[in-house]
Amino acid sequence: MLLGIKKDRRVKVKARFRDSMNWLHTWAGLVVGWVLFAVFLTGTLAYFQHEISRWMQPELPAAASPEQAVAQAQQYLQQHAAGSDRWTIVLPGDRGFTTDLFWRPAPVAETASATSVTQPEKRPTEKRPANRRFERASLAGDGTAATARETRGGQFFYRFHFDLYHLPVVWARWIVGVCSMLMLLALFTGIVIHKKIFKDFFTLQWRKGHKSWLDGHTLTSVLAVPFHLMITYTGLITLMFMYMALAVSANFPSSQQFFAQLQGDAPPVVASGQPVALVPLEQIFRQAQTELQGADISLITVHQPGDAAAVIELREASTNSLGSGGRELRYAGSSGLLLNAATAAPYPEQIRHLLINLHSGRFADPLLRWLYFLSGLAGTAMIGSGLILWSARRASQPGAAHIGHKLVHCLNGGTVLGLPLAVACFFWANRLLPLQWPNRPEWEIHGFFAGWLLMLLFSLLRNPKLLWRDGLRLLAAVYLCLPLLNFFSSDRHLGYSLWHADWVFAGIDLVFLVTGLCCLQTARVLQRRLASGSQSAIGGAATANLAETAGASNR
Structure with a gap:
């Protein structure tokens, strides 16, 4: 009898602990999920920042x-x-x-003018302006x-993934840092709540509505979980001296002296x-x-x-x-x-530099760089599917019409669909803007944010059941037309690149085509579901067994 009570208490304690971890995982991921989606997507693109810059300046030899x-x-x-x-x-x-x-x-040479014959003549002095950039x-x-045409190229994605844009740099890096810390928390709690993590690795049900999306979220999480942990932790290491500035100021008179000792500056x-x-x-x-x-x-x-x-x-x-x-x-x-x-360099600096290299992947050969890229896409899909599942799971629950749920739904569409559209608009602006357009790089970036804003407004105004189908159709159109636009606007089109084995230009055009075809196929699946009267795989009302499915995966 007593043994049964003790066992029951242990089960209840474990259940409460897992429920707490599930709650923490859900909210830690939701609150910062939209920022993390943007950071992961642009950071993933940054692994090919040099190739993107080259595509965006086709005139260069x-x-x-x-x-x-x-x-x-x-x-x-x-x-x-x-x-x-x-x-x-x-x-x-x-x-x-x-x-x-x-x-x-x-430096600009400046000679003092004599104001009186009694003053001695002064020798020329060097004037160093304060803003000597x-x-x-x-x-x-x-x-x-x-x-070649002026452009920020792939450097924009690299800087955006930790500096954001239109924000003071220090604020942006603190925002990204806090989001990264919560990302680590979400990863560890996700590992805890998935008791059958190895079984989940081999489970993916196709055409099962929300079950498929839940399995996809789990699979993209488990498949690259070492990469997710590594990339999030090393991302914090890259800016560790800003996040731990008190440790530096408590031991060194100035940050310049600290870095001089750390790096052995001459x-x-x-x-x-x-x-x-x-x-x-x-x-x-x-x-x-x-x-x-x-x-x-x-x-x-x-x-x-x-x-x-x-x-x-x-x-x-x-x-x-x-x-x-x-x-x-x-x-x-x-x-x-x-x-x-x-x-x-000293050993501490070597370790820091090694972790930064591990994060940036600059040492990687083409095959390993593609592995970085695909793992980054898996992380982006993990975050996006988690955001969508939160919204879909609560669609049929009491209070589904709450303004908070509507806000999350609009932010999901505006971010998960809006960021890919913004990236496509960035490439479109590079080819459509006149070469001598004033302040051309900034206008390319304006195109990026204009595409993002367009999808946010579309998510706000469009019927939720049709949002994802129509948004994916739009994405398919803009990505499938990008190689065609490149054909009419430059000599480095896909046919030329394949004929001359120029795999930088050919590879980017092919990625555009694959992205567009994936969006088109997903939109077709959603259309078939809408036509057959079944619930939408993403934006429709949640199925009755969704909560049971999610609970079963956590037990």
Whole structure:
């Protein structure tokens, strides 16, 4: 008797615990789900940010080799940035197609005017304006300034997934950070509530309405759960010093001193005032590659070019391996002598850099990058299906007409359908806007938000039973027409790309076609359900056994 009571109490305690975890999983995912969907989708696209940028600038020729890019950069900077105290050269690498140059404008010489004959003559002084920003230029493969259409390209998706847009950067990063913390909470509670997690991995019922969506949500969660945990945790690591700023300020007088000690920054280079010609950077580049055992170099910084005290810094690229990217070499700019050994960063910085590399996937070869991409899509589908299931599950419950439920339904349609439409509008704007349109990159981004806003309004006004069918039809149309638009607006269309084995342009056009066909097929399935009088797979009234199905999966 007593044993039975104890066993019953243990069962009740376990049931209450699982119910609590289920409640926490549901609300932790719902409250921030729309932001997480946007972050996951744009972050997934960012794995091919260089390829997207290349598609959006079809006028650019192929990139130069690293040695050619270094020589071309030095020649351009000597002509256009003479007198600058620092040059920065970002090499194209294997996936890039331009050499990006940055330099600070030369200080402006200012001579004090004499106001009285009794005042002694003053020597010219250097005036450094407070807003002395970097100038920049991009070189095409032939060494001339790139003349392609202006665009943010794939860089927009990369920045958006942690900086958002139209928000102060600090606020945006805190919002993304809090959402990521709740994402981790939702992942761990999701693992707890799925008692039969291995069985769920092999369970997917087709054409079963809400059961199929529930199984799809579970499958996309379980299938890539190691990736979801890794990408969320390492995403927090990338901005850990902002989220844990008190730990830095409590132990260091300033953040500059902290980073100098963490990364081993060298002291600033002071000009001697003696002009000396800079050694050929191409020669230094080859020496550095030998010193680094053939590793790629991504960044070259020249301090005080044209001065006897000039120093050339070269940084290892993070594309060689998971743990690469921490070594730096310094050479004397006047003689080309090596000033330091190729030592790695301190171990804590190496670990942080490794986790950042794991998050960004810059080290990945094409096959692994596609695996990153597909896992990111699985995470996006997991979040989207979770949002839809919350709304559908409560559609037939008392209080379904509550304004909160209607708001969630509109936000689901406006986000799950709106973000893909916004991405398509971004690509459409790139091809439709005139090449010399003023402030062209911003107007492409305006197109992105216009598509998002359009779907939000559509979700608000459209009949809920027809919203998903019509929204998917619209998505199918815009994505299937993108390769056709590319055919009429550029020479790098799908036929040309396939014939010349240009897999960057061909791959993106093919992804557009696959996305459009998937949307079209899903819309057809929904249409058949509507025509047969059955309930909608997504937006219709919930089936009577939905709660039982969800409860069974959690028991």
